[in-house]
Amino acid sequence: MGFFLGYIVGFAVAFGLIVGFAKYQNIRSKKRIDLAAAIAALARITMQDSRKLLPDKFYPSWIVFSQRQKLSYLILQLNWLNEHLDKIWPYVDQAASQVIRDSVEPILEQYRPAILASLKFSTLTLGTVAPQFTGVAILDSEPNEIVMEMDMQWDGNPDIVLEIKTRVGVALPIQVKNIGFTGVFRLIFKPLADEFPCFGAVCFSLREKRNLDFTLKVIGGDLSSIPGISDAIEGTIRDAIEDSITWPVRKIIPILPGDYSYLEVKSVGMLEVKLIEAKELTNKDIIGKSDPFAKLCIRPLPDRTKNSKTIDNQTSPIWNEHFEFEVEDTSTQHLTIKIYDDEGVQAAELIGCALVPLRNLEPGKVKDVWLKLVKDLDIQRDTKNRGQVHLELLYCPFSTENVWNPFDPDFRLTSLEKALKHLTEDGADSSGKEAAAKKKDIIVRGVLSVTVVSAEGLPATDLMGKSDPFVVLTMKKSEHKNKTRVLNDTLNPVWNQTFDFVVEDGLHELLMVDVYDHDTFGKDKMGRCILTLTRAILDGEVTDDFSLDGTESGKVRLNIKWTSRSILRE
Numbered sequence: 001m002g003f004f005l006g007y008i009v010g011f012a013v014a015f016g017l018i019v020g021f022a023k024y025q026n027i028r029s030k031k032r033i034d035l036a037a038a039i040a041a042l043a044r045i046t047m048q049d050s051r052k053l054l055p056d057k058f059y060p061s062w063i064v065f066s067q068r069q070k071l072s073y074l075i076l077q078l079n080w081l082n083e084h085l086d087k088i089w090p091y092v093d094q095a096a097s098q099v100i101r102d103s104v105e106p107i108l109e110q111y112r113p114a115i116l117a118s119l120k121f122s123t124l125t126l127g128t129v130a131p132q133f134t135g136v137a138i139l140d141s142e143p144n145e146i147v148m149e150m151d152m153q154w155d156g157n158p159d160i161v162l163e164i165k166t167r168v169g170v171a172l173p174i175q176v177k178n179i180g181f182t183g184v185f186r187l188i189f190k191p192l193a194d195e196f197p198c199f200g201a202v203c204f205s206l207r208e209k210r211n212l213d214f215t216l217k218v219i220g221g222d223l224s225s226i227p228g229i230s231d232a233i234e235g236t237i238r239d240a241i242e243d244s245i246t247w248p249v250r251k252i253i254p255i256l257p258g259d260y261s262y263l264e265v266k267s268v269g270m271l272e273v274k275l276i277e278a279k280e281l282t283n284k285d286i287i288g289k290s291d292p293f294a295k296l297c298i299r300p301l302p303d304r305t306k307n308s309k310t311i312d313n314q315t316s317p318i319w320n321e322h323f324e325f326e327v328e329d330t331s332t333q334h335l336t337i338k339i340y341d342d343e344g345v346q347a348a349e350l351i352g353c354a355l356v357p358l359r360n361l362e363p364g365k366v367k368d369v370w371l372k373l374v375k376d377l378d379i380q381r382d383t384k385n386r387g388q389v390h391l392e393l394l395y396c397p398f399s400t401e402n403v404w405n406p407f408d409p410d411f412r413l414t415s416l417e418k419a420l421k422h423l424t425e426d427g428a429d430s431s432g433k434e435a436a437a438k439k440k441d442i443i444v445r446g447v448l449s450v451t452v453v454s455a456e457g458l459p460a461t462d463l464m465g466k467s468d469p470f471v472v473l474t475m476k477k478s479e480h481k482n483k484t485r486v487l488n489d490t491l492n493p494v495w496n497q498t499f500d501f502v503v504e505d506g507l508h509e510l511l512m513v514d515v516y517d518h519d520t521f522g523k524d525k526m527g528r529c530i531l532t533l534t535r536a537i538l539d540g541e542v543t544d545d546f547s548l549d550g551t552e553s554g555k556v557r558l559n560i561k562w563t564s565r566s567i568l569r570e
Helices: 002-043 047-053 072-111 229-244 415-427 534-539
Strands: 116-125 132-139 146-155 159-166 171-192 199-218 251-254 269-279 292-297 318-327 334-341 349-357 367-372 388-397 442-456 469-475 481-483 494-503 510-519 522-532 541-547 555-569
Touching (some): 171 229, 199 229, 269 292, 269 334, 334 388, 442 469, 510 555, 534 555
Antiparallel strands (some): 132 146, 159 171, 199 251, 269 388, 292 334, 334 349, 469 510
């Protein structure tokens, strides 16, 4: 009887527990659904809605509302985040300082200028002032990731001392002081996972560097006593920051076990750059003229920076040089060009610099640009005339088969020719260095037909307000020339004359178009334009109006047609 009674009681208790647990689960499930609905509704809150819920006087003074702040509830958490960051900063400082020392020292060594023998930290702490986050945004992204950008401001008081040794044996302890930084950091949580913490890895990168100021001071000495050392160290620090953590470069921190190498930065295309010429460069020499050369890069890595040849005693040099650069992200990267005056044994002096955002380039289309040089790329506003530089740009993405790159060995080869070429290369007994031809070895031969159609708006050179214009066409490398007839008393001549040039190296040739005024005692130059043949080689035929340099007005209309003879490799 007791056994039976115990059985009934046990069954009743078990049944009660089951019912209670089921009810609890229903309540918990309802709470989850309600919470999810609340979060979804909260995520849709606009800036205007948040202002209704919380008046302006309750917002922190450092919050500036803009389009970037899409999620109001995240903005309201910034104050909480900054308060807690202040509390834990001493611990963050200790850990971050060691990470910086271990990761940045090799980068500084890589960027170390030739004037220095070594460059490393002797002291490194980030000080007592924590950075402040002043904005946050959740960006549209792929389904398997979350992308967040956070605005950060830091007016720090770090204790950073660099131990520097020069090539002449001088040791200098240099202190980095008064650091001021504002920028935007990007965080990518990817891939999303079912297990806690719900993502496999975190990628972080400096998305935008808005401002970076610091001062250098020699402990117990004067940094200016060694010419060029201050600029060299400052440039090294800025270049190291620019390339080590600036987007598209990103640092990957694995959270869950797995292979995350696919998150690393990868090349997506090639940028072909022709440095054609410059004009009206600032003369940096007291005697004679500047000796200009150019440095070009997308990322300021030493092995990715290209240097042109130096043109002696010239403020309007013609380089006609070709360079290529790997591209990782067209939406954010840009081509930087800096023109220097070669000072021989002394450090080169900057004449001016310019940049071209890659997002402005259309894949497969040649872009011809004149860039105004400025003193500082971060400021960009410069009232002084430092000159202009002439570039031709062609971006060729790897993923698009219909985009032709004339500097590629396989340019315009048929499918059969490509197959035979690869079979020949695969069967060759070589290390592979013969399989891919260098860009400078690609020879494109053909006939260039140039029709000088007309000109308009030419400057008046005669006393009667007219001119007697004619045009001289010159191929720079071969020095072949042709001249149009002279048309009297006109500022808008029409020639419609065609000239043929046999071209042995079309990709590295220049067409120089000079317009002159005929005079009884000689000729007066009215203007010039210099053209590459790339557009004609790619498109087959080009008709366009080209502005003349050396005059305030005037254009010449040309029809340029390319007939290919052969595409060979030396």
